[in-house]
Amino acid sequence: xxxxxxxxxxxxxxxxxxxxxxxxxxxxxxxxxxxxxxxxxxxxxxxxxxxxxxxxxxxxxxxxxxxxxxxxxxxxxxxxxxxxxxxxxxxxxxxxxxxxxxxxxxxxxxxxxxxxxxxxxxxxxxxxxxxxxxxxxxxxxxxxxxxxxxxxxxxxxxxxxxxxxxxxxxxxxxxxxxxxxxxxxxxxxxxxxxxxxxxxxxxxxxxxxxxxxxxxxxxxxxxxxxxxxxxxxxxxxxxxxxxxxxxxxxxxxxxxxxxxxxxxxxxxxxxxxxxxxxxxxxxxxxxxxxxxxxxxxxxxxxxxxxxxxxxxxxxxxxxxxxxxxxxxxxxxxxxxxxxxxxxxxx
Numbered sequence: 001x002x003x004x005x006x007x008x009x010x011x012x013x014x015x016x017x018x019x020x021x022x023x024x025x026x027x028x029x030x031x032x033x034x035x036x037x038x039x040x041x042x043x044x045x046x047x048x049x050x051x052x053x054x055x056x057x058x059x060x061x062x063x064x065x066x067x068x069x070x071x072x073x074x075x076x077x078x079x080x081x082x083x084x085x086x087x088x089x090x091x092x093x094x095x096x097x098x099x100x101x102x103x104x105x106x107x108x109x110x111x112x113x114x115x116x117x118x119x120x121x122x123x124x125x126x127x128x129x130x131x132x133x134x135x136x137x138x139x140x141x142x143x144x145x146x147x148x149x150x151x152x153x154x155x156x157x158x159x160x161x162x163x164x165x166x167x168x169x170x171x172x173x174x175x176x177x178x179x180x181x182x183x184x185x186x187x188x189x190x191x192x193x194x195x196x197x198x199x200x201x202x203x204x205x206x207x208x209x210x211x212x213x214x215x216x217x218x219x220x221x222x223x224x225x226x227x228x229x230x231x232x233x234x235x236x237x238x239x240x241x242x243x244x245x246x247x248x249x250x251x252x253x254x255x256x257x258x259x260x261x262x263x264x265x266x267x268x269x270x271x272x273x274x275x276x277x278x279x280x281x282x283x284x285x286x287x288x289x290x291x292x293x294x295x296x297x298x299x300x301x302x303x304x305x306x307x308x309x310x311x312x313x314x315x316x317x318x319x320x321x322x323x324x325x326x327x328x329x330x331x332x333x334x335x336x337x338x339x340x341x342x343x344x345x346x
Contacts, residue, residue, distance in 0.1 A: 082141025
């Protein structure tokens, strides 16, 4: 599955990727890449100042930042799921008339986050998997997560402890021209979050949505009767390292196996964060945290928590927090650190 059900995540303990949609894997892989680049800068592996997108700061806590001249772009072979693609989904039905609340409430009556139902309601946060018969999860759609990142930056929890958010925003997203519906894209990535104001270092960054007529070789096309079907496998590439995942863990492992964790999983990111903290002799208390939840609630992330609370309470509604995979300890960190660092050195 591309999104892990709520019940399974209760036993994830940081090993299982919650969401394996391509956009989310790309963002997680980028965060892993940033941590490795911070490590390379400290160990002076990057002798040329322009060979890394990361540079040191004079700050005593967040000692790194993305170089100002770097621009970040994302290509998607399909329009991101959720609010940006609602009209697109409707247009591909035999009857493109928006589904009303009465028509869809029987299948989604008990679901707090809407999937593909309630097509008469636009601009709201939606869940994935979107099918009404899918197991319940609190994972938000890619449209919602990208919109959140326009305000909160691309940095996830661990990298945000070490790296300034200022230059860590998407400059543009590129989608196929056949999937572009102007009103949907503007609503998903502009209108519904336009009222946000600056909180600490966090501020709304405009996302430019570009289109392309070039097609990804394996993308789905609406008029292709022999179109490729979505794969339940995902390939993650970070530098020279790569891995294949299925059901949120490494291919060939059961979800219950502790060695099944991807190198972009929460557990590996924590371990790499500990290693980075040791290298820079940081005052950030990541090594002595008793649980992942304690890390998320640490002092250095206080402004990030306030910013996320503001945008999810004022604009991205309803945003139901998914905290089921927070109460676990990064045991045997030294073993994980060696594995994480040796897996990919770039």
